[in-house]
Amino acid sequence: MTRSPLIDLASAMRRAPTQERSKAKVRAILDAADELLGEIGYDALVATPWPIVERAGVTVGVFYHYFEGGEAVLEALGLRYFESAGELVDTLASRSYPGWESVVDAVVDTYAGFYGRPSVRELWLNNRLTAVAKEAGREVNDYIYRTITDLLERTSGGTLRLTPMGARITNSIGDQLLRLVEDEAEPARAEMIAEVKIAMRSYCRTFLGGPDRP
DSSP, rough: OHHHOOOOGGGGGSSSSSHHHHHHHHHHHHHHHHHHHHHHHHHHHHHHSHHHHHTTTOOHHHHHHHHSSHHHHHHHHHHHHHHHHHHHHHHHHHHSSSSSHHHHHHEEEHHHHHHHHHIIIIIITTOOOOOOHHHHHHHHHHHHHHHHHHHHHHHHHBBBBBHHHHHHHHHHHHHHHHHTTTTTTTTTTHHHHHHHHHHHHHHTTTTTTOOOOO
């Protein structure tokens, strides 16, 4: 089984933790930033690291030992998001499905939950990522698209064969529509997720029997 691309969190840090105790402190800093993004937003955390320091329960010295400032923490957090996104598709690919339509449903449900996290919306969907995180994101997104396409084709028993452009559009339909979903409150959100599934399945059906469509 293939695995998602390795993400180097240390690229956003002054130095990488080596011992379990120091790794735990870095995790606490990232977890605190994750929580605070949804509470006070990106700009407040870039302006000063104090909220992160206080929420993480670390000293200022520990914070600056690993990070240059709030923006560096948020860059590392962005990289961690992409790591999680790749792991999600690995989990999806490890499961069994009765058919390709079930793959569509599982993909939409999984990433609807992921996109629904306030911190993911603030950093990723609101285009707050640094250049380093964006580059890592492109690699992970390509991997996610390839994995989903392969999964759809395998579970169709060979009847669904997407062209490269068809695969790109299929995945983009899910990605772009799920961004709209998070602006909705329940019950409209659940209804919109169901519509995203219909849109993806409907487009995929045009490739049943091969890429030579009418």
